[in-house]
Amino acid sequence: MATIISAAAPPQQQExxxxxxxxxxxxxxxxxxxxxxxxxxxxxxxVSAVLCVPLVxxxxxxxxxxxxxxxxxxxxxxxxxxxSNFTRVFGTDLPMQKFLLNSVIISLGAVAGQVLxxxxxxxAFARLRAPGKNALFxxxxxxxxxxxxxxxxxQFILFKELGWVNTFLPLIxxxxxxxxxxxxxVRQFVSRLPSEIDEAAMVDGLGFFGIYRRIMLPMLAPxxxxxxxxxLTATWGDFMGPLIYLNDESKxxxxxxxxxxxxxxxxxxxxxxxxxMVGSILLTLPMILVYYLGQRYLYEMDISGxxxxxx
Amino acid sequence: xxxxxxxxxLWFYLFASPWIIGFIVFLLGPMIAxxxxxxxxxxxxxPPKWVGLENYTRLLTEDxxxxxxxxxxxxxxxxxxxxxLVIGLWLANLLNKQVRARKVFRTLIYxxxxxxxxxxxxxxxxxLAPAGPLNDVLGIFHIPGPSWLLEAVWVKPALIxxxxxxxxxxxxxxxxxxxxxxxxxxxxxxxxGASPIRQFWSIxxxxxxxxxxxxxxxxxxxxxxxxxxxxxxxxxxxxNASQTMVPLLFDEAFSFYHMGYASAISWMLFAVILVFTxxxxxxxxxxxxxxxxxx
Numbered sequence: 001m002a003t004i005i006s007a008a009a010p011p012q013q014q015e016x017x018x019x020x021x022x023x024x025x026x027x028x029x030x031x032x033x034x035x036x037x038x039x040x041x042x043x044x045x046x047v048s049a050v051l052c053v054p055l056v057x058x059x060x061x062x063x064x065x066x067x068x069x070x071x072x073x074x075x076x077x078x079x080x081x082x083x084s085n086f087t088r089v090f091g092t093d094l095p096m097q098k099f100l101l102n103s104v105i106i107s108l109g110a111v112a113g114q115v116l117x118x119x120x121x122x123x124a125f126a127r128l129r130a131p132g133k134n135a136l137f138x139x140x141x142x143x144x145x146x147x148x149x150x151x152x153x154x155q156f157i158l159f160k161e162l163g164w165v166n167t168f169l170p171l172i173x174x175x176x177x178x179x180x181x182x183x184x185x186v187r188q189f190v191s192r193l194p195s196e197i198d199e200a201a202m203v204d205g206l207g208f209f210g211i212y213r214r215i216m217l218p219m220l221a222p223x224x225x226x227x228x229x230x231x232l233t234a235t236w237g238d239f240m241g242p243l244i245y246l247n248d249e250s251k252x253x254x255x256x257x258x259x260x261x262x263x264x265x266x267x268x269x270x271x272x273x274x275x276x277m278v279g280s281i282l283l284t285l286p287m288i289l290v291y292y293l294g295q296r297y298l299y300e301m302d303i304s305g306x307x308x309x310x311x
Numbered sequence: 312x313x314x315x316x317x318x319x320x321l322w323f324y325l326f327a328s329p330w331i332i333g334f335i336v337f338l339l340g341p342m343i344a345x346x347x348x349x350x351x352x353x354x355x356x357x358p359p360k361w362v363g364l365e366n367y368t369r370l371l372t373e374d375x376x377x378x379x380x381x382x383x384x385x386x387x388x389x390x391x392x393x394x395x396l397v398i399g400l401w402l403a404n405l406l407n408k409q410v411r412a413r414k415v416f417r418t419l420i421y422x423x424x425x426x427x428x429x430x431x432x433x434x435x436x437x438x439l440a441p442a443g444p445l446n447d448v449l450g451i452f453h454i455p456g457p458s459w460l461l462e463a464v465w466v467k468p469a470l471i472x473x474x475x476x477x478x479x480x481x482x483x484x485x486x487x488x489x490x491x492x493x494x495x496x497x498x499x500x501x502x503x504g505a506s507p508i509r510q511f512w513s514i515x516x517x518x519x520x521x522x523x524x525x526x527x528x529x530x531x532x533x534x535x536x537x538x539x540x541x542x543x544x545x546x547x548x549x550x551n552a553s554q555t556m557v558p559l560l561f562d563e564a565f566s567f568y569h570m571g572y573a574s575a576i577s578w579m580l581f582a583v584i585l586v587f588t589x590x591x592x593x594x595x596x597x598x599x600x601x602x603x604x605x606x
Contacts, residue, residue, distance in 0.1 A: 029501075030409055031494075031497045031498065031501045031510070032497075032501055032505070032506060032507035032510055033404075033408075033497060033507040033510035033511050033514075033515065034407065034408050034409050034497070035408060035409070035507065036408040036409050036410045036411075040405050040408055040410060041410065043405055044402075044405055044406070044410065044416045047402060047420065048416055048419040048420060051419060051420060051422070051423055051476065051479070052419055052422070053438075053444065054423070054434045054435070054438050054444075054476065055422065055423070055426075055434075057434070057437065057438060057444055058430075058434050058437075061437060072440075072442065074437070076444045076447075117329040117330070117333075120326045120327075120329065121326060121327050121329055121330040123326065124322070124323050124326035124327045125327065128319055128320075128322055128323035128326065129316065129319055129320065129323070130319065130320035130321075130323035130324060131320060133323060136327070136331070139334070140330070143334065143338060145584075145585070145588070146338070146342070146581065147532070147535075147536055147577070147580060147581055147584055148536075149536065149557055149560055149577045149580055149581075150341070150342055150345050150577045150578065150580075150581055151337065151338055151341035151342060151345065152560075152564070152577065153341075153345060153348060153564050153570055153573055153574050153577070154340070154341035154342075154344035154345050154348065155337060155341050156564075156565075157344070157355060157570075158336075158340075158341070160355075174333065174337050176329065176333075177329045177330060177332055177333020177334075177336070177337060178329050178330045178333060179333075180330075183330055208319070208322040208326075209322070212326070233427075236427065237427030237428055237429065239428065239429050239538075239539040239542075239543075240538055240539065240561070243542075244565060255427060255429040255430075256429075258429055258430070258433060259429055259432075259433070259543055262433070262436075273437065276433055277433065277434075277437075279430075279433075280426075280429075280430035280433045280434060281430075283427050283429065283430045284425065284426045284427060284430050287425045287426070287427060288422075288425050291425050
């Protein structure tokens with residue numbers, strides 16, 4: 001485990017080395033491996049284009065008429081522009097506004113839970129001294145190895161006994177108890193802050209909670225924002241959780257609702273693919289926005305999701 | 312212990328209580344329950360019936376679907392993760408060159424990873440349709456495209472294709488790490504007359520091995536737990552050709568209410584993940600390069 005952590009952790013040292021960017025101009029010759037050839041450009045253009053084809057295709061389908069959907073005659077480049085598809089999904093043809101609202105409630109609840117709890121727990125593990133702390137921290141790290149499928153069934157039984165099935169609670173409440181990864185992030189972040197700060201505050205007569213509330217919390221903003229972004233993207237796109245706990249169409253978040261539409265249309269009738277793709281776009285746009293607004297915090301943390309490459 | 316130290320310890324446990332309570336209620340308790348459930352025959356409505364290790368022996372000796380799912384999961388992880396990393400590394404190397412409009416390329420390559428998995432699955436359902444754009448493109452080159460998701464031979468490559476669409480995630484991470492490689496190493500290699508390809512293999516790749524290793528581990532763990540795309544696109548079909556561990560577990564638990572059997576599958580999944588993670592760590596000594604390591 002120690003190696004994986006050190007592989008993930010050292011951002012400062014990574015940033016400081018003089019990359020190929022630096023020293024440009026001061027040197028005349030470009031080092032071989034950094035030389036961009038026409039082949040480099042050709043490859044980048046082709047790869048970018050290939051990766052974007054599915055996205056262009058989505059827009060094309062989202063703007064297609066119902067007739068095109070039924071005849072299954074889509075084009076990759078948008079040929080028709082039925083912008084009304086984007087308003088039809090709200091209320092008249094699909095309850096998209098309901099799906100969206102559910103997604104927002106669940107995601108914001110989860111984010112609030114993780115941000116509130118992870119800061120506290122991470123700070124405690126970084127700064128406060130107590131017997132048994134190190135043993136507990138080893139447990140924190142060890143729990144990261146356990147796949148969530150192990151606890152899935154007993155958790156389902158637990159929430160069923162509590163009468164929480166078909167409510168948002170199973171998807172929100174566990175977040176108020178933080179998770180190992182976030183605790184670890186905050187702990188690492190706090191460990192890098194000079195300890196003179198809280199020692200001085202202690203001398204000034206602030207209690208532990210006062211130190212956390214007044215001194216630490218403002219300084220934790222970057223890591224808490226990063227945690228908020230991770231939690232938001234994970235909850236917003238979560239499919240399995242809602243699939244297990246929510247059966248009522250009116251309770252479904254967007255990620256489940258979009259899938260639900262395609263699975264319930266009558267056997268001989270094609271799903272309304274244009275509206276499904278409008279749903280997919282509505283599901284994707286907030287993620288692009290969040291990434292755009294939050295990327296500097298993510299890069300600051302240098303942990304933009306280790307498994308990002310493999311979905 | 313002094314009064315102050317005792318107070319500090321008290322505050323520690325108070326602050327850490329959300330995690331401690333969560334650990335007991337949502338992890339430790341359920342884990343113990345899961346072991347017990349896996350040793351019973353239980354439909355979650357009537358009282359569980361103790362069957363000992365029968366679920367496990369049935370899984371390993373009598374259930375061809377489990378073995379098929381296990382094989383499919385291996386197949387998927389063993390190809391999609393290294394392939395995604397190789398493509399990610401290759402693209403990162405291209406972006407690390409002095410190219411114009413690097414930010415535009417980087418954004419376009421990263422964009423697919425921002426699409427939530429459910430939306431990705433919806434998109435690929437259309438892209439991989441028998442008369443979809445992928446087969447249109449293949450048609451241009453006079454290659455008859457298969458009906459990807461409907462053919463036992465092509466359904467796994469189709470799922471791998473979907474995962475490779477997100478290779479840009481690794482690219483961004485590797486690119487950030489590449490920026491941190493000391494320029495002096497390349498300058499020295501240049502003076503010694505090393506070709507660009509040699510520079511890439513002898514400097515870039517070894518320097519990146521810690522990040523590659525991290526991505527490999529996280530990628531494998533993620534790939535073993537693949538669910539949404541399988542559930543949405545194929546439901547494990549055709550004829551279980553794309554059935555993997557987690558969708559199988561999900562079906563057993565929430566479609567057939569075989570809670571005991573499903574719990575046993577979850578422990579097998581854990582064992583598989585554990586074995587592969589340990590194996591990766593064992594081999595790491597041989598190929599992962601740590602600058603600060605004292606040998």
